[in-house]
Structure formats: C-alpha cells, structure tokens
Amino acid sequence: MLRNKTVGAGLAVLASTVLIAGCDGWMGETSGEVDITAMSADELADYLVLETDSYRFEQEAQEGGSARDRMVQDGIQAACSIEGDPDSGTAGEVIAMARESYEAPPGGPRLGNWRRGAELARSGYGYRIGHRNDDHGTREAGGNCYACHQMDPAEELYGTLGPSLAGYGATRGNDSSVVNYVHQVVSNPHQYFPCTKMPRFGRNNFLSEEQIAHVMAYLLDPDSPVNQ
Amino acid sequence: MFKKALLALPVAMAVGAAAQAGEWQDPNDVLQNLLQNNPDSAYLHQSEMNIMMMPDNPALWLVEEGEDLFYAQRGPNNVSLEGCDFGKGPGELDGAYVELPRYFEDTGKVMDFEMRLVHCMKELQGFTSDDAAVGQRHGNGSDIMKLTTYIAHQSSGMAWNPPLDHPEEQAMRDAGEKLFFRRGGAMDFNCASCHGDSGKQIRASVLPEMRNGQEWTKAISWPAHRAGHDNVRSQNHRIRGCVWQMRHAGIKHDTPVNTALISFWNDAARGEPAILPDLKR
Known part of the structure; x- marks a missing residue:
C-alpha cells in the first residue's frame, strides 16, 4: 500500500511508443506520444500531474520549495489517496x-x-x-x-x-x-x-x-x- | 432579448432534440425536477434566492451572444464555427456538450469541451493564442464563455453520457478518478476532502457529494452564472478555483489534468440530466 513514487522510471519505458506529435498534442510537447492505455490508472494519474505541463510548477510555494514539490506526494499523502476509510493495515502504517x-x-x-x-x-x-x-x-x-x-x-x-x-x-x-x-x-x-x-x-x-x-x-x- | 432567449430557443430546440440522449429541457425545468425528487438534499435546496432567480438566469444573455458568435464569420480565415465537430459531426450541437470529453481522430487524443472549442477557433478560424478571442477564458465578456454557454445550452436536460468506447477515453476517465482522490498540496487535500459526503458545509456553503448523482449533476453543470462572482463560469474555472483553495499547484488551461478530471466528473453524473446553464451561489 505504501508505495514510493517510482513512476518516472516506469514511464521512460512506456514512452518508447513514440509517434510523431500532433499539431497541438500535449503529450507531443513533453515527451513524444505516450501510449496512455499501457499505464495503470495510478501511473497515468501521476504522469498527468507531474509530466504533462498541466501546472505552474515553476512558482514558489510560501512554505518553501516549488509548486512542483506540493504535487509530489509524501508517504501519508500517497497512502491516503483512497476512497473512504483506510483498511486496518493502511491505518496502522499511516499512524x-x-x-x-x-x-x-x-x-x-x-x-x-x-x-x-x-x-x-x-x-x-x-x-x-x-x-x-x-x-x-x-x-x-x-x-x-x-x-x-x-x-x-x-x-x-x-x-x-x-x-x-x-x-x-x-x-x-x-x-x-x-x-x-x-x-x-x-x-x-x-x-x-x-x-x-x-x-x-x-x-x-x-x-x-x-x-x-x-x-x-x-x-x-x-x-x-x-x-x- | 431575455424573452427571446427564454421563449424562442426552447421551441426551436424541442423540434431538433436528439432522442438517444433525452429530450432538450429548459434548465429551470431540469432544476425543479431535481428539487422535487430530492426534498432532503441540503445542497440542492441551499439557496432559495438562486432557485427563485433561475427563470431569469443572467447566463441566458450569454446564450444569445454566443449564438451570434458561433454563426458569425470570424478570425483571419473569416469562417464560422459551423465546421467545428464537437463529436457529433460538424456544427452538430444537440447533445454534444454532455457527450464530452471524447477521443478525436483528427487530433489523436481525448479533448474536453474547452480544449475542442479552442482547437476549432485556431484551426478553422485562424485565431492564435495571442488573440483575445481564445486567450481570454473567463468572464461574461469573453468569447469563450459566450460560445461555451450557447453550445452547452443545446444539451440542457439531456443526460451526461461521455463516451468510454475508445481505450484512451476509458484511461482518462480512470486516471481522473485517481486524481479526484489524489492527496497533495500544503493542506493534504484531495477533491473528496470536500465532496465525499452529502450535506457537509465549508463555512456557510453546502457541498455536493460526488457519489450522489442528483447532487453531482448540478455540481458539474457549468457554465453557470455564479452569483457571488456576478459572472458566468466554466467547468475549467471551477477546477482552477478548487485547486487554488486546496493549496495545490496552480493549474493551466488546455491541459490533460483538466481533461481527465472532467472525464471522471461527467462520468460520475452519467444518466442524470444536465442543467445548462445553471445558476450557483
């Protein structure tokens, strides 16, 4: 349940499905055409957040660090990205x-x-x-x-x-x-x-x-x- | 002008309404049905004032302005938007808004409504990002909001029905669900922090529950005149505001995080009638 976020490494492999980028293709602008159907929903969600230029990541955050740092999950945020209450194992790990x-x-x-x-x-x-x-x-x-x-x-x-x-x-x-x-x-x-x-x-x-x-x-x- | 929007359009629409997605209905009738069917929903019933104002929804002004813009020959290429395919064929607007986002062969990706509108204004009409016509995304004075309100109005009363037949549509919808629950930012919030239960309030504002379809269809029924802003707002504007209040990173328009979230949003209201345009607090 408590996975470290190693999506970046997995994406490099997935990104090998390269096509010519479309005229306004968002994926083309970042890393070539990526086969999003080859990713799990969790992998695609992290890919969309971190790799598709969807956010103003260059902005400074008031608490220190960058806007990007806010969207990279720590252990508790990752474990609690669930619907409803955590199961007992997850709850124990979060505590x-x-x-x-x-x-x-x-x-x-x-x-x-x-x-x-x-x-x-x-x-x-x-x-x-x-x-x-x-x-x-x-x-x-x-x-x-x-x-x-x-x-x-x-x-x-x-x-x-x-x-x-x-x-x-x-x-x-x-x-x-x-x-x-x-x-x-x-x-x-x-x-x-x-x-x-x-x-x-x-x-x-x-x-x-x-x-x-x-x-x-x-x-x-x-x-x-x-x-x- | 108001009367024309109120009377002429429903008559015109009733004739051409697409049967498979349900008949076109006046947005106030859609709202009244939702209220009657859900007498205990604190979210749906929270503002007597807004319910009373609904027949005179100021967003209906934008419907009329948007219609003029849609059929006007504009841009460097001097053409109308009648050649724009929102998924049901060039210029076919009946039911198009409630069947987005969808995969488009010509661009090879899943696009949400605003992304598709901007695509057409650039590719067909020749506008560039530097032109106010596509650069200005928010506010009653923007072409984008006028066009959005007119086009969305052609789907009022029809059921949300975003297609999931293409594998990329399913992938974006599923990623959007993960994004809905993805915790982040300086306050550790996800969308479910506020939209996980029915009847909860943030300060004085009653929040809609995502898994409650009849609350959720109203929640995602943008464009809507937002009384507190005195402007008509879009789905993308709602996302931007939520993300800002959640203390996540600032989100950009025309980006796939928006598309994935909207794919999931609209799927979560599947089968429920859209209120287009709506009026919100």
Missing part, C-alpha cells in the same frame, strides 16, 4: 508514519494568546498560488479552522466537515496531557485519525509553533469564547 514525523516544539507544547488564536481560526488567507498568489508579507496566513469546525458557539458561520469544537476546553481542561494531545492533533493529526481530512498544520509548516500555541489557547484557555 506509524505520522508518529515518526511528529515533532514537539522545544520545551514542549504551550498555550499562547487566545485572541490571536481567534484571528488565525477565522482567517482563510494564505498559501494559495496560481492565477493569484497570497502575499504573506502583507497579510498573515491563517489556519481557517472555521471552514470545517464550529468553535465559538456564538459564531454563526462555521463548517461541518470536522466535528464541533465548541466548549472543547471546558469539557477537557488544559493540563499537560490535554495540551500535548491537542498539539499532536493540530500538528500531525494522522497519529490519532489516520487519513483524516485535516491538514498537518505543523508537519507541513503551514502554521508556526507560535501560531499553533495561539490556536491551542483559543481551544483550551478557560477565558476563550470557545469555552463560554
């Missing part, structure tokens, strides 16, 4: 990969400022590239938690792709075991929820450790509106 790639911040997770966390939870700005690029120099990127979760019970506009987090800290407290657990979930949630839809905000360098601390305060600080 293991997530644990291995998890990093606690120096000195351990802590709670920041819930007011700053509220701003980050509401903001959907950041990391978008393509026809328009989000400029992190002029506006801070957010975590966009409300796109998927209810948080402050007084906030009316919230998504339901994830569970409600209203009163999250009020029912759980905020001792060190809770703080450590919430950090693991925000930073690399596949440790507990293999193939979850939720982004790996820490592992993917989407939020800084300082920002994660603020979001955690929004969830766990007794004074936060989430817990009123």
Whole structure:
C-alpha cells in the first residue's frame, strides 16, 4: 500500500511508443506520444500531474520549495489517496508514519494568546498560488479552522466537515496531557485519525509553533469564547 | 432579448432534440425536477434566492451572444464555427456538450469541451493564442464563455453520457478518478476532502457529494452564472478555483489534468440530466 513514487522510471519505458506529435498534442510537447492505455490508472494519474505541463510548477510555494514539490506526494499523502476509510493495515502504517514525523516544539507544547488564536481560526488567507498568489508579507496566513469546525458557539458561520469544537476546553481542561494531545492533533493529526481530512498544520509548516500555541489557547484557555 | 432567449430557443430546440440522449429541457425545468425528487438534499435546496432567480438566469444573455458568435464569420480565415465537430459531426450541437470529453481522430487524443472549442477557433478560424478571442477564458465578456454557454445550452436536460468506447477515453476517465482522490498540496487535500459526503458545509456553503448523482449533476453543470462572482463560469474555472483553495499547484488551461478530471466528473453524473446553464451561489 505504501508505495514510493517510482513512476518516472516506469514511464521512460512506456514512452518508447513514440509517434510523431500532433499539431497541438500535449503529450507531443513533453515527451513524444505516450501510449496512455499501457499505464495503470495510478501511473497515468501521476504522469498527468507531474509530466504533462498541466501546472505552474515553476512558482514558489510560501512554505518553501516549488509548486512542483506540493504535487509530489509524501508517504501519508500517497497512502491516503483512497476512497473512504483506510483498511486496518493502511491505518496502522499511516499512524506509524505520522508518529515518526511528529515533532514537539522545544520545551514542549504551550498555550499562547487566545485572541490571536481567534484571528488565525477565522482567517482563510494564505498559501494559495496560481492565477493569484497570497502575499504573506502583507497579510498573515491563517489556519481557517472555521471552514470545517464550529468553535465559538456564538459564531454563526462555521463548517461541518470536522466535528464541533465548541466548549472543547471546558469539557477537557488544559493540563499537560490535554495540551500535548491537542498539539499532536493540530500538528500531525494522522497519529490519532489516520487519513483524516485535516491538514498537518505543523508537519507541513503551514502554521508556526507560535501560531499553533495561539490556536491551542483559543481551544483550551478557560477565558476563550470557545469555552463560554 | 431575455424573452427571446427564454421563449424562442426552447421551441426551436424541442423540434431538433436528439432522442438517444433525452429530450432538450429548459434548465429551470431540469432544476425543479431535481428539487422535487430530492426534498432532503441540503445542497440542492441551499439557496432559495438562486432557485427563485433561475427563470431569469443572467447566463441566458450569454446564450444569445454566443449564438451570434458561433454563426458569425470570424478570425483571419473569416469562417464560422459551423465546421467545428464537437463529436457529433460538424456544427452538430444537440447533445454534444454532455457527450464530452471524447477521443478525436483528427487530433489523436481525448479533448474536453474547452480544449475542442479552442482547437476549432485556431484551426478553422485562424485565431492564435495571442488573440483575445481564445486567450481570454473567463468572464461574461469573453468569447469563450459566450460560445461555451450557447453550445452547452443545446444539451440542457439531456443526460451526461461521455463516451468510454475508445481505450484512451476509458484511461482518462480512470486516471481522473485517481486524481479526484489524489492527496497533495500544503493542506493534504484531495477533491473528496470536500465532496465525499452529502450535506457537509465549508463555512456557510453546502457541498455536493460526488457519489450522489442528483447532487453531482448540478455540481458539474457549468457554465453557470455564479452569483457571488456576478459572472458566468466554466467547468475549467471551477477546477482552477478548487485547486487554488486546496493549496495545490496552480493549474493551466488546455491541459490533460483538466481533461481527465472532467472525464471522471461527467462520468460520475452519467444518466442524470444536465442543467445548462445553471445558476450557483
């Protein structure tokens, strides 16, 4: 299940079926005419993404690296490219990969400022590239938690792709075991929820450790509106 | 102008509608049937305002403008698009839009609608990529969106039925399904992150479920007037927006990732009637 992506090597062989490229043939522009019917669906999908000039791969990504790097899958992304829930074997492997790639911040997770966390939870700005690029120099990127979760019970506009987090800290407290657990979930949630839809905000360098601390305060600080 | 689009076209179309793909239906009638058949779909019923506006869908203006453009002699070669084969013969538009993408012998590849339209505007009419006629892809003012809306309208009410007889059509459809579930980008999302369940919301917006054909046919029924943008948008524009919000890499137009995704999209709505043009939030 957890395959390393070695599609490039296989494609070189497939690409030997060379014909003269058509006048506007996309395959002709990249590597000669390729027999796409000789590939598995997985191979063709990777070929289309990585080898057919379908994306603006030369653009820089805000988290570092190039746009192309975003479309080359890591182990968890590859294992979770499935319909529905993972089988138990895949789930175990994903959990293991997530644990291995998890990093606690120096000195351990802590709670920041819930007011700053509220701003980050509401903001959907950041990391978008393509026809328009989000400029992190002029506006801070957010975590966009409300796109998927209810948080402050007084906030009316919230998504339901994830569970409600209203009163999250009020029912759980905020001792060190809770703080450590919430950090693991925000930073690399596949440790507990293999193939979850939720982004790996820490592992993917989407939020800084300082920002994660603020979001955690929004969830766990007794004074936060989430817990009123 | 509105009345002409509303009254004259359905009458003209009813006469020539292709029987094998179902009869042409007014897009509002298609929508009303979907609403009646799915009283519990939060996605289909999410906007009373848009449902009320549907008979006066602003996209119908583009149908009329697109018709004029289609039959006008244009481009360096000064010919109309009546020689363009969208898969059912030169100039045959009835049911053509819902039977794309498909494999074209003359180019030797699977092409989606927009790719094919651009191909014809270049090969027949002589436009180049530098001409605004093909270079400008988005917005009510673009020739591409006017032509797209007119041509798609000729398939309203007909069932999505993209052919899979050619091995490359099947290969692109199957790759498109893999792409739908392919995780990537800065947030690890795939298309199913938002379209895997029925009735889920992203913020205030109710999302369509891909495996629910009656929700999905509305979801993929572009061109549609997108109220929030105050412009008519295409399938390709929807893909570009999703990919951008997913924090993947920016996607280019006329590329095979678009074609494969649309091959799968349209297949996932197979048998369900298309709403062309639709009106969306």
